[in-house]
Amino acid sequence: MPxxxxxxRLRLRPGLLLCALLLSAPLWAQEGQYSARNPxxxxxxxxxxxxxxxxRASSAQLGARIQTAMEKLEEVARxxxxxxxxxxxxxxxxxxxxxxxxxxxxxxxxxxxxxxxNRAKEGTIVLKSWYERQPPDYPNREQSIAQLERAIQxxxxxxxxxxxxxxxAQEKLSTIMRQHRVILQEMKIGKVLEAIAAARSVVxxxxxxxxxxxxxxxxxxxxxxxxxxxxx
Amino acid sequence: MKTxxxxxxxxxxxxxxxxxxxxxxxxxxxxxxxxxxxxxxxxIPSDDWFVFYNQPQAPGGVVALSTPAAGRAEIRVQPECLxxxxxxxxxxxxxxxxxxxxxxxxxxxxxxxxGEPLAFELTEAGDEQALIFxxxxxxxxxxKLRAIGQGFRGGLQPLAEHFGVAVAEEATTSETPIxxxxxxxxxxxxxxxxxxxxxxxxxxxxxxxxxxxxxxxTLSVLLAAATGAVWFxxxxxLAFPGELWTDLRDRxxxxxxxxxxxxxxxPATPAGIGTETPPSRSRPTSMRYQAPTCxxxxxxxxxxxxxxxxxxxxxxxxxxxxxxxxxxxxxxxRRSTDACPTTLVDGNRQEIEQLSxxxxxxxxxxxxxxxxxxxxxxxxxDKELNQESRPILIQRLVREADRxxxxxxxxxxxxxxxxxxxxxxxxxxxxxxxxxxxCGH
Numbered sequence: 073m074p075x076x077x078x079x080x081r082l083r084l085r086p087g088l089l090l091c092a093l094l095l096s097a098p099l100w101a102q103e104g105q106y107s108a109r110n111p112x113x114x115x116x117x118x119x120x121x122x123x124x125x126x127x128r129a130s131s132a133q134l135g136a137r138i139q140t141a142m143e144k145l146e147e148v149a150r151x152x153x154x155x156x157x158x159x160x161x162x163x164x165x166x167x168x169x170x171x172x173x174x175x176x177x178x179x180x181x182x183x184x185x186x187x188x189x190n191r192a193k194e195g196t197i198v199l200k201s202w203y204e205r206q207p208p209d210y211p212n213r214e215q216s217i218a219q220l221e222r223a224i225q226x227x228x229x230x231x232x233x234x235x236x237x238x239x240x241a242q243e244k245l246s247t248i249m250r251q252h253r254v255i256l257q258e259m260k261i262g263k264v265l266e267a268i269a270a271a272r273s274v275v276x277x278x279x280x281x282x283x284x285x286x287x288x289x290x291x292x293x294x295x296x297x298x299x300x301x302x303x304x
Numbered sequence: 305m306k307t308x309x310x311x312x313x314x315x316x317x318x319x320x321x322x323x324x325x326x327x328x329x330x331x332x333x334x335x336x337x338x339x340x341x342x343x344x345x346x347x348i349p350s351d352d353w354f355v356f357y358n359q360p361q362a363p364g365g366v367v368a369l370s371t372p373a374a375g376r377a378e379i380r381v382q383p384e385c386l387x388x389x390x391x392x393x394x395x396x397x398x399x400x401x402x403x404x405x406x407x408x409x410x411x412x413x414x415x416x417x418x419g420e421p422l423a424f425e426l427t428e429a430g431d432e433q434a435l436i437f438x439x440x441x442x443x444x445x446x447x448k449l450r451a452i453g454q455g456f457r458g459g460l461q462p463l464a465e466h467f468g469v470a471v472a473e474e475a476t477t478s479e480t481p482i483x484x485x486x487x488x489x490x491x492x493x494x495x496x497x498x499x500x501x502x503x504x505x506x507x508x509x510x511x512x513x514x515x516x517x518x519x520x521x522t523l524s525v526l527l528a529a530a531t532g533a534v535w536f537x538x539x540x541x542l543a544f545p546g547e548l549w550t551d552l553r554d555r556x557x558x559x560x561x562x563x564x565x566x567x568x569x570x571p572a573t574p575a576g577i578g579t580e581t582p583p584s585r586s587r588p589t590s591m592r593y594q595a596p597t598c599x600x601x602x603x604x605x606x607x608x609x610x611x612x613x614x615x616x617x618x619x620x621x622x623x624x625x626x627x628x629x630x631x632x633x634x635x636x637x638r639r640s641t642d643a644c645p646t647t648l649v650d651g652n653r654q655e656i657e658q659l660s661x662x663x664x665x666x667x668x669x670x671x672x673x674x675x676x677x678x679x680x681x682x683x684x685x686d687k688e689l690n691q692e693s694r695p696i697l698i699q700r701l702v703r704e705a706d707r708x709x710x711x712x713x714x715x716x717x718x719x720x721x722x723x724x725x726x727x728x729x730x731x732x733x734x735x736x737x738x739x740x741x742x743c744g745h
Contacts, residue, residue: 106613107717110620116720173638182630182735187728194723197344202716205596205676235444
């Protein structure tokens with residue numbers, strides 16, 4: 073081997089050492105660290121609390137939109153231009169449709185809220201099974217198991233309510249879309265008052281969604297309170 | 305009748321009795337149809353909930369198996385009568401020899417008392433000796449049927465063990481198989497099937513005498529071996545026969561499977577005090593306590609932990625990828641004005657197929673077992689630490705105990721995440737199916 077290569081190889085040696093160290097680092101650094109590789113690792117109840125406030129905000133926003141829509145309909149009824157009335161009702165329905173879409177996204181089977189709820193529920197199930205594996209004389213074992221079981225049942229109720237709210241929101245969305253066309257048609261043929269009354273009833277019906285969302289929120293709060301085991 | 309593709313699910317009316325029928329070409333191998341009623345942890349609450357040819361009914365007859373004709377098996381289920389602890393019913397079948405690829409075309413039909421029947425036809429299979437056809441699972445306040453069609457290498461025994469059935473083995477082994485990694489694993493040998501009872505002509509008197517002698521001799525050898533084993537493993541039973549009774553009684557009362565590995569220390573029972581009131585049989589399943597055991601040594605525990613960790617990370621990435629895809633496709637579907645592109649439908653189907661094969665439950669089970677091992681490791685090290693006075697050894701033991709604590713902590717987090725990932729996988733499957741249905745398929 074020519075001599076000129078030797079210094080180069082020597083220069084490389086510390087670099088190689090560093091590379092080897094870096095490559096071997098995960099072997100000793102990762103022990104006990106696998107769960108840290110989950111980017112979504114966080115306290116499930118904290119995530120659920122945050123998602124619940126999103127649901128609350130969404131519900132409040134829909135409530136406000138309904139209120140505005142009702143006021144808008146009063147104004148529309150007083151308008152004289154038929155064309156203007158049509159345009160106003162059109163815009164109002166599009167706004168409401170987007171709002172319900174937003175709510176549906178929040179209530180979806182795979183929404184962030186559903187994820188947070190299921191994460192909290194599964195965490196509670198694992199916690200309960202951990203208590204079950206402890207010896208019978210473990211402090212507060214039986215009480216904690218009973219409490220966690222209640223929390224799991226509460227989570228099941230929330231899940232059911234969530235499903236009901238989703239179905240309700242889907243039904244309301246279909247109603248909005250169907251009625252939108254019917255109302256515009258009625259306006260075109262001069263049945264303005266009937267059309268506005270129908271629109272009012274659709275908008276009022278959306279209150280059911282906000283009520284259902286309030287129930288989901290209350291039930292989630294109850295589940296969160298019950299999901300803490302008895303302190304030792 | 306609605307036919308479900310592999311991975312798809314549909315609601316099934318749960319009122320009254322649901323009849324699940326499995327049909328296969330009668331001229332082919334005989335299928336052993338089995339049903340596991342499993343809880344949220346993916347395991348049967350007790351061996352009573354494993355319905356198979358030797359135990360054709362679950363408690364209360366809520367699940368009943370019959371084979372009315374060759375090439376046909378029937379399972380009658382009363383979903384509404386199933387205890388709350390049962391989350392799903394897994395309908396599977398095993399072959400004595402051959403492989404499921406020879407049984408392509410086998411068909412499962414679920415017929416509720418009222419409502420549309422659902423069907424699933426096996427369209428693809430490999431060299432597996434056991435196959436999970438479908439599962440009936442709780443969904444909200446009702447039930448759904450999911451077509452699975454997933455093969456299970458190794459036959460009935462590993463399948464049963466996978467769902468927590470304590471299988472009496474011919475030869476005990478301390479090696480517990482690691483759950484399958486996400487990549488396909490090589491096939492395991494098929495365990496022998498139980499020998500069926502056959503009607504044979506009565507033997508001649510001389511042969512009968514010889515047989516009786518052989519049996520007597522075998523029995524004596526077995527008895528001597530058993531006594532020797534008791535003397536070696538459980539000397540207390542010979543010293544205090546009451547302990548044998550206590551042990552047997554506990555096993556019967558709690559339904560605990562026999563364990564040959566580490567056992568929790570039991571308080572010494574003086575002779576004659578073995579007559580305390582046995583615990584009530586009606587104790588709820590969730591409250592049963594089983595002393596933790598670990599079938600592996602520390603090195604094996606850490607090896608399995610690393611295998612679990614690597615697979616956990618892969619599952620995390622896979623589920624995350626699917627979640628993003630679902631969101632993306634959902635958006636595309638909402639914005640789309642034309643008919644669904646074929647690529648989108650195919651993509652959703654592919655996701656269903658891949659996700660339904662993700663062994664999340666198996667790794668979740670592994671995490672729970674390893675967590676128990678870590679707990680035992682901590683206890684043992686703490687005990688050793690209390691008895692040690694040499695500073696250098698104390699230092700080493702403290703380091704090992706810290707390592708075990710980190711292990712337990714990480715395993716708890718992994719178990720929690722895997723439980724969530726299992727739940728998320730089921731919801732993703734529903735989401736992809738919704739997409740396919742939205743496309744009118």
